[in-house]
Amino acid sequence: MPGRNLKSEKLKPAMTFLFNSDAARGQVFRDILARELPDLPFSMDAASVDPDAVRYIITWTVPPDLSRYRNLEVVFSIGAGVDQFQAAKIPDHLKIVRMIEDGIIRMMQEYVTLAVLALHRNWPTYILQKQSEFWNSLPPVQAADRRIGILGLGSLAQASFDRLKPFGFPLSGWSRSPREIEGVRCFHGESGLRTMLSETDILICLLPLTDDTRGFLNADIFRQLPQGASLVQVGRGQHLDYEALLSALDSGHLSGAVIDVTDPQPLPAGHPLWKHERIIITPYTASVTQPQTAAVAVANNIKRLRAGIDPIGLVDRQRGY
Numbered sequence: 001m002p003g004r005n006l007k008s009e010k011l012k013p014a015m016t017f018l019f020n021s022d023a024a025r026g027q028v029f030r031d032i033l034a035r036e037l038p039d040l041p042f043s044m045d046a047a048s049v050d051p052d053a054v055r056y057i058i059t060w061t062v063p064p065d066l067s068r069y070r071n072l073e074v075v076f077s078i079g080a081g082v083d084q085f086q087a088a089k090i091p092d093h094l095k096i097v098r099m100i101e102d103g104i105i106r107m108m109q110e111y112v113t114l115a116v117l118a119l120h121r122n123w124p125t126y127i128l129q130k131q132s133e134f135w136n137s138l139p140p141v142q143a144a145d146r147r148i149g150i151l152g153l154g155s156l157a158q159a160s161f162d163r164l165k166p167f168g169f170p171l172s173g174w175s176r177s178p179r180e181i182e183g184v185r186c187f188h189g190e191s192g193l194r195t196m197l198s199e200t201d202i203l204i205c206l207l208p209l210t211d212d213t214r215g216f217l218n219a220d221i222f223r224q225l226p227q228g229a230s231l232v233q234v235g236r237g238q239h240l241d242y243e244a245l246l247s248a249l250d251s252g253h254l255s256g257a258v259i260d261v262t263d264p265q266p267l268p269a270g271h272p273l274w275k276h277e278r279i280i281i282t283p284y285t286a287s288v289t290q291p292q293t294a295a296v297a298v299a300n301n302i303k304r305l306r307a308g309i310d311p312i313g314l315v316d317r318q319r320g321y
């Protein structure tokens, strides 16, 4: 037909959601987004999608060819953190949104509670004693005398406090800006950190990984904790100076650690962290995005964006989280 422009006739959806992660979770996202946002085209196939139609992408790492999506508006992280994005690779005009969803929160509540109770009730010692068939009961410490401190007072720390409160542990937390949380002594700034560390028996790291927090769990931090304190490391592997941790454990200043994240991941065979008898290691399994709840959270965020409201979990590029 004269004048017919085949290119313009190509079916171009108004905006497409591109799912760039594993297919099993993608199927769940597909179904839930179809229910929540029936007008939003969905694709799991970066190779065949019209790049100009893509407005939203959800991914774990930044695709090397991100610039081909010329109408992209939002990059959603499939995980709670965004450190893996190296935000400099994402053009400034794009919104970056991290994952805040009920499944991640619930799993982190379980993990933190489990780790705190295991340390509080001396399980690392009892696991060792079992290996040598040694029956020996340690003096019990009451929850009211076991002080818990969390580095970071974000969504996961606050949810973890909710689970810990009923046990009666004295609770503290530290953040960048001042916070108020019922039942939690909140600290901020350098002097606040010093005070909290000096009064913390179980220290939990729930910080995001940024330029300010890389290597944060170091000899200086461990030195400020009381004798016999222990660590729960659920932030990111690069927060931890593992040699400093091993020294603090070997000297007896720290009594144990539960570690879910390492650098590198997976932790290679033969790494000293594997071998230390007072360290419990889990393979980055504390909390995992649950597609059923995550898809609902993303759908709600797209509805907010359409209404001109900032999405929940919008990353502040200056702060890096």
Ligand code: NDP
Pocket (backbone or CB within 6 Å): 080, 081, 082, 104, 151, 152, 153, 154, 155, 156, 157, 174, 175, 176, 177, 178, 179, 206, 207, 208, 209, 210, 212, 213, 234, 235, 236, 260, 261, 284, 285, 286, 287, 288, 321
């Ligand atoms: P949020 O962004 O909600 O909270 C981060 C908190 O850390 C805020 O309270 C913030 O302070 C504080 N913070 C950030 N930088 C500093 C700093 N330089 N000094 C002092 N405080 C600081 O994060 P989430 O609670 O959602 O998640 C926390 C982290 O947990 C993730 O970034 C990730 O690293 C980790 N994670 C680990 C998982 C696992 O399976 N192991 C799973 C999911 C998350 P302020 O309140 O002032 O902004």
